[in-house]
Amino acid sequence: xxVLAELxxxxxxxxxxxxLKMLSSPKxxxxxxxxxxxxxxxxxxxxxxxxxxxxxxxxxxxLIIGSGIGLYLAVRVQMTAMPQMVGxxxxxxxxxSALVAFAEYLRLSGDPSLGVWKGGDVxxxxxITIVLSLxxxxxxxxxxxxxxAKLQGIIRGAPILYPMQKQMNGAMLLAVLVLGVFFVLDPxxxxxxxxxxxxxxxxxxxxxxxxxxxxxxxxISLMNSYSGLAGAMTGFVISNDVLIISGxxxxxxxxxxxxxxxxxxxxxxxxxxxxxxxxxxDPTVQATEQRTVIRxxxxxxxxIIDGAQSVIIVPGYGLAVAQAQHVxxxxxxxxxxxGMQVRYAIHPVAGRMPGHxxxxxxxxxxxxxxxxxxxxxxxxxxxxxxxxxxxANDVVNPAARTKKSSPLYGMPILNVDHARTIMVxxxxxxxxxxxxxxxxxxxxxxxxxxxxxxxxxTKLVHLMKA
Amino acid sequence: xxxxxxxxxxxxxxxxxxxxxxxxxxxxxxxxxxxxxSNAISGITLVGSLIAAGEGHAGLGVILGTIAVVFAxxxxxxxxxxxxxxxxxxxxxxxxxxxxS
Numbered sequence: 001x002x003v004l005a006e007l008x009x010x011x012x013x014x015x016x017x018x019x020l021k022m023l024s025s026p027k028x029x030x031x032x033x034x035x036x037x038x039x040x041x042x043x044x045x046x047x048x049x050x051x052x053x054x055x056x057x058x059x060x061x062x063l064i065i066g067s068g069i070g071l072y073l074a075v076r077v078q079m080t081a082m083p084q085m086v087g088x089x090x091x092x093x094x095x096x097s098a099l100v101a102f103a104e105y106l107r108l109s110g111d112p113s114l115g116v117w118k119g120g121d122v123x124x125x126x127x128i129t130i131v132l133s134l135x136x137x138x139x140x141x142x143x144x145x146x147x148x149a150k151l152q153g154i155i156r157g158a159p160i161l162y163p164m165q166k167q168m169n170g171a172m173l174l175a176v177l178v179l180g181v182f183f184v185l186d187p188x189x190x191x192x193x194x195x196x197x198x199x200x201x202x203x204x205x206x207x208x209x210x211x212x213x214x215x216x217x218x219x220i221s222l223m224n225s226y227s228g229l230a231g232a233m234t235g236f237v238i239s240n241d242v243l244i245i246s247g248x249x250x251x252x253x254x255x256x257x258x259x260x261x262x263x264x265x266x267x268x269x270x271x272x273x274x275x276x277x278x279x280x281x282d283p284t285v286q287a288t289e290q291r292t293v294i295r296x297x298x299x300x301x302x303x304i305i306d307g308a309q310s311v312i313i314v315p316g317y318g319l320a321v322a323q324a325q326h327v328x329x330x331x332x333x334x335x336x337x338x339g340m341q342v343r344y345a346i347h348p349v350a351g352r353m354p355g356h357x358x359x360x361x362x363x364x365x366x367x368x369x370x371x372x373x374x375x376x377x378x379x380x381x382x383x384x385x386x387x388x389x390x391x392a393n394d395v396v397n398p399a400a401r402t403k404k405s406s407p408l409y410g411m412p413i414l415n416v417d418h419a420r421t422i423m424v425x426x427x428x429x430x431x432x433x434x435x436x437x438x439x440x441x442x443x444x445x446x447x448x449x450x451x452x453x454x455x456x457x458t459k460l461v462h463l464m465k466a
Numbered sequence: 467x468x469x470x471x472x473x474x475x476x477x478x479x480x481x482x483x484x485x486x487x488x489x490x491x492x493x494x495x496x497x498x499x500x501x502x503x504s505n506a507i508s509g510i511t512l513v514g515s516l517i518a519a520g521e522g523h524a525g526l527g528v529i530l531g532t533i534a535v536v537f538a539x540x541x542x543x544x545x546x547x548x549x550x551x552x553x554x555x556x557x558x559x560x561x562x563x564x565x566x567s
Contacts (some may be wrong), residue, residue, distance in 0.1 A: 016507050017484060023500050024491040030553035033503050037546040040510065047513045053520030058532040062519055066539020073540070074547035085548060086502050093508045093541040096515050099534035103518035106527035125471045224501050224508075227541075231511040232478060238514050239470055245481045250508040252485030257497060348494055355497030362555040373494050 008046045009242035015039030016246050020253070026368050043242055079363040080320045083353040087148035087220055090227045094140025097230035098197070101133030104237050105193060117188030127187055129236035131180035134193060135200050137230040142204025144223045147216060150208075151352055157213035166274050169206050172199050211273060214317070214394065214433035216352045217261045218272045225254025257354050264348035264374075266410035293429065296447040298456055301423050302463035304447070308385035308421075310341040312377065314414055315357050316350050318391015318426065322453035328390065329364035331457055334464045343370045345377045345387075345414050347395035378415050387419035389440075391453050393432030398439050407434045422446040425456045499552045506545025512538035 016039045022032025053059060077085045108126070110118030149155045176199050183192040211219050228250025235243025262269050305311065313332070319325060335342045344366065346357045358371055381387060389396055396416040400408040416422055422445050429448075431437050441448055449456055492500045515538045518531030 016510075017488060020485075020488045020500075020504065020507070021491075023496055023503055024488075024493065026496060026553075026556045029496055029499060029556065030550060033499070033506075033546060033549045033553055036503060036507055037550075040507070040512075040542055040546070043510060043513055044516070047516045052517050054522030055520050055528075058528055059516055059520040059535060062515070062532045062535025063539055066536040067543045069536070070540040070543030070545075071547065073544045074551065077548060079552075082498060082502075082548075082552070085544075086498070086505060089502065089505050089541050089545050089548075090508075092537040092544075093505060093511060096509070096534040096538035096541065097511045099530045099537065100511060100514040100518050103527040103530040103534065104514070106525070106530070107518070107521060123468060123471070125468075221501065224505055227505060228508045231508045232481075234511050234514050236471075236474055236478075238517065239474065240513060241474065241477050243510055243513060244474055244477050246507050246510040248478055248481035249485040249488070250504045252482050253489045253500065253504040256486065256489050257501060260494075260497075346494070353498060354501060355494060355499070358495045359498045359552050359555070362552070362557070365555070365557065368495055368556050371495060 002050055005046050005050045006241075008042060009240070012039040012043040012046070013242050013245040015042065016249060020249060079325075079360055080323055081152070082359055083216060083220060083351070083356060084148040084151045086353060087144045087151065087223065090220070090223045091141040091144030091148070093227040094137045094144065094223070094230045096137075097227070097234040098134050098137025098141065098200075100234050101130045101137065101237050102193065102197075104234075105130050105187075105190075108187075109190070117190075122187055124184060126237055126239075127184040128180070129233045130193075131176075131183060131196060133230055133233040133237055134197055135176055135180075136226050136233060138197055138200035139204040139207065140223055140226040140230055142201050143208045143219070143226070146205055146208040147211075147219045147223065150213065151216060159212040160209040165206065165210055169203060172203050172206070175199055176203070207273070212433060213352070214349070215265075215272050217349050217354050217356070218258055218265075218269070220353045221254050221257035221261055222269075223254070225251050225258060228252075228254055261349055261354060264412065266412065293441055293446075293448045296423075296449050298449060298459035298463060301447060301449055302460055304421055304423070305335070305386055305388075305460070305464065308340060310384045311335060311343075311386045311388060312372075312381060312384050312416075312419065313342065313344045314350075314387060314389045314392050314396060314416055315344060315346065315361070316390065316392025316395060317352060317356075318393075318453055320351060320356065320360055320391070322391065324390065324454040324457050325360045325364040325366075327454060327457045327461060329361065329366045331461050331464065332366065332370075334461065343372050343377060343380075345372050345374065345381075345416075347374055347392070347414055350392060350395055374412065374414060381415040381418040384419045385421060387416045387422045389416060389422065389424045389426075390457070391426070393426070393438055394434050394436070396438070396440055397432065397434075397436055399436050403436070406436045408436050416440065417443060417445075420445065423449060425449045425451070425453050427452065495556075499549050499556075502545055502552065503549040506542055506549060509538050509541035509545060512542055 019036025022028040232247030515534035
């Protein structure tokens with residue numbers, strides 16, 4: 001063991017922990033990210049100079065291609081596409097872990113071609129973690145790919161359900177574990193690893209397709225956790241502690257986020273993963289109930305806002321879809337300039353990933369001290385003149401409080417209905433993702449303004465300027 | 467059970483506790499950068515990829531290792547850069563000067 005290299009790996013691990021710690025405040029977060037990046041650079045340099053690498057040609061080719069693609073993605077991606085981006089990056093990390101596990105198996109086999117086992121005794125833990133790395137890593141890359149394709153709209157976002165789905169997934173997972181045991185007993189059976197990888201690919205697809213669009217924050221967090229766990233398992237495979245430490249940090253981070261997301265929906269992880277909520281959701285179908293709402297125009301809305309002292313804005317996924325964040329912040333600037341108190345109320349699961357709305361609004365230059373969490377602002381709605389809901393639905397649906405049969409029941413919601421006037425800017429009366437008709441829209445205090453969020457808010461901006 | 471494995475398990479468990487301590491304090495405001503930043507850190511598997519790609523025997527192992535290097539580098543470079551891009555935007559005051567009353 002090279003003592004200096006090990007110590008430098010330890011320094012890298014400490015830098016990761018410090019970096020993550022600094023991410024807990026917006027003032028230090030950017031520096032924290034930089035510190036973590038320095039830790040990564042250190043770990044890479046140590047690895048490259050540790051004499052374990054004999055041939056640099058492939059290493060350099062890989063580094064150059066990877067950096068190029070990474071740079072291109074990071075520079076080009078739009079803020080509204082951030083959930084897909086994070087999903088794709090998670091996937092690449094998991095995929096790399098799976099590949100390393102397989103490559104390490106080939107190295108241990110003592111022969112570069114598959115099917116020959118010249119390796120002597122390989123310790124049990126290495127073989128076990130090879131199987132786990134392959135399983136978790138493959139599920140991560142495929143599952144993240146499917147989730148990103150759903151978010152990008154390449155495949156339908158609604159849950160895809162078929163009979164015996166849970167049982168079949170369970171059976172496949174069991175098969176992977178049984179085959180894993182057979183492999184560990186006799187590591188020369190390389191074909192078992194191929195079957196395990198194949199089953200993991202199928203599992204990656206079948207475990208994500210039953211999960212619908214609005215539940216994506218949970219999936220993305222879970223995949224984030226998996227990508228870390230896969231790295232930690234790879235750390236066991238090649239006995240490298242820096243992999244174990246960083247992989248575990250990321251694994252716990254993803255799990256904590258997953259937990260926050262499921263709590264914010266008052267659902268269990270199992271319910272999110274298997275219940276197929278939103279299966280009936282079809283954005284093209286009109287609301288079935290023949291109830292009337294009064295349509296208001298942006299002109300009506302601006303008259304009310306003109307006389308308001310306090311406004312709370314509730315953004316949702318529709319804001320991201322319409323790319324209306326910049327013009328919305330322009331409206332906020334006009335209102336603040338007139339002396340109104342304007343704040344944003346952000347539900348933990350608004351959007352398609354944890355913190356989605358915060359990133360969008362930060363892009364639009366919204367100062368972060370007016371971005372309020374649900375607990376901070378929920379009691380203020382009753383003293384607020386106007387609650388302006390833009391592209392949000394389920395997170396403001398009062399059915400979550402009252403209707404026991406609803407899939408939303410028990411989810412903490414924003415108390416938008418307590419405000420003096422409610423304005424809902426929405427394309428149509430269609431129910432939200434959970435398929436639950438929204439009572440709020442029929443409330444007497446509610447002004448429905450139909451249309452594209454960006455167009456409506458742009459009109460409001462012009463009217464308010466005049 | 468070997469001693470190295472025992473130490474590794476210690477490291478694993480202790481790291482999990484450090485993770486919980488450090489990350490529970492991150493506010494929802496920063497959840498997306500937390501995710502993409504921690505995601506970039508999980509690209510640490512690049513260390514294993516580099517060793518696999520550079521071990522010198524031509525063969526399947528090196529090919530897989532090289533693909534792993536590409537994947538992990540995308541993860542690392544893309545992750546840190548996109549996180550930086552996001553964090554750059556979080557400001558306390560709006561950039562444009564608005565006449566506040």
